[in-house]
Amino acid sequence: MKKLISSSFRPLALAGAACFLLLGSTAAPARAADSGFTPTQRAEIVEIMRNALKTDPSILSDAITALQAKASAQKATSALEAVHKNPAQFGDSTTDVVLGNPHGKLKVVEFYDPRCPYCRKVLADLDKLVAAEPDLKLVEKVIPVLGPNSVMDTQAILAAGLQNAYVPFQKALMADPASASTDRIRRIALHVGLDPDRLLSDMKNPKVIAAASHNLELARSIDLEGTPTFIIGDKEIIPGAVSYDELRAALGRLRKAG
Incomplete structure (x- = not known):
């Protein structure tokens, strides 16, 4: 982590x-x-x-x-x-991607950094979890915690959302091993069918900057120490790249808790 x-x-x-x-x-x-x-x-x-x-x-x-x-x-x-004091800020979002059932009762929030190898590691398990749990609402909050390169990638992912391509761009970016650069972002944008010039411009959009800043403030409000970190409903916080089975078990506990 x-x-x-x-x-x-x-x-x-x-x-x-x-x-x-x-x-x-x-x-x-x-x-x-x-x-x-x-x-x-x-x-x-x-x-x-x-x-x-x-x-x-x-x-x-x-x-x-x-x-x-x-x-x-x-x-x-x-x-x-x-x-508990501010559930809407964590579970509801208009700037972060929501995977699974947007009206699901099993609400999970993940804080992740796009350059974090542990966050990359859990991507496949999260897809598997969403497929296995039809009542899961997974909110992914991207935060830049690993320096300027993370800031660049975070802004690029949020900017891709303005072209309705958050998920495909996120997956392509996090799977790409190249060093962070605007040329890399442009190449990946073209690969997933985005307008690269617009993407680079949107990375400076006040809405994108505000969304990244807001996620960081939420992370600080729970004294988050690293990524990934999962908030399971309002019952449990799990730090680190836990396994698929551990996440499934956490959802089982959440389901029982009602």
């Missing part, structure tokens, strides 16, 4: 775990004192804890893992709250 925001979240989680554990080793005797332990007993307790960590380091790693899992769960909860 490619990163959108710096990975400071994980180091902070680790630092918090370390601080928690260090504070725990010094705070435990104070709590013990309130329970009537003698100084000798408190010293023995601290020594037991130290020896346990020396003989079984997994105690420390398990504690850190548990704290990281808790932090991730809290972050996911916060992100879903942002989705």
Whole structure:
């Protein structure tokens, strides 16, 4: 999964775990004192804890893992709250492509970067998923997170939508291994039957710029860290290029949740 925001979240989680554990080793005797332990007993307790960590380091790693899992769960909860507050901004769109059933009850939003290899990897699985789930409404939100080349490709995809060719241009662009350039965009536009001059002009259209900016703001509102990221209804957020079976299972959970 490619990163959108710096990975400071994980180091902070680790630092918090370390601080928690260090504070725990010094705070435990104070709590013990309130329970009537003698100084000798408190010293023995601290020594037991130290020896346990020396003989079984997994105690420390398990504690850190548990704290990281808790932090991730809290972050996911916060992100879903942002989705709950503004569901129309995520599930309904006039600028992003909607695959599958536009009136489907199983709503999924994917944030993707056209230059992200993991996003390219899931394209075939998404087509397969749409074919297998007639009640699926899949909204694809393109966001440029990998630098200027991603900005260029994002604007080109959105501009292709103005010629009613978002999907064919998107697939051709994301399958093309050549380096980003206006010549590449022109070549691909011609390949899928678009007017390349209009496409290059439309890439600077205020509507295209606004659509890309809006998608980035939505990504930031859920503290999105990378692409692809899937929002399953308003129940679940899945980061990374998960498999077809995992996406199908997530839809099953969404269906059961009603």
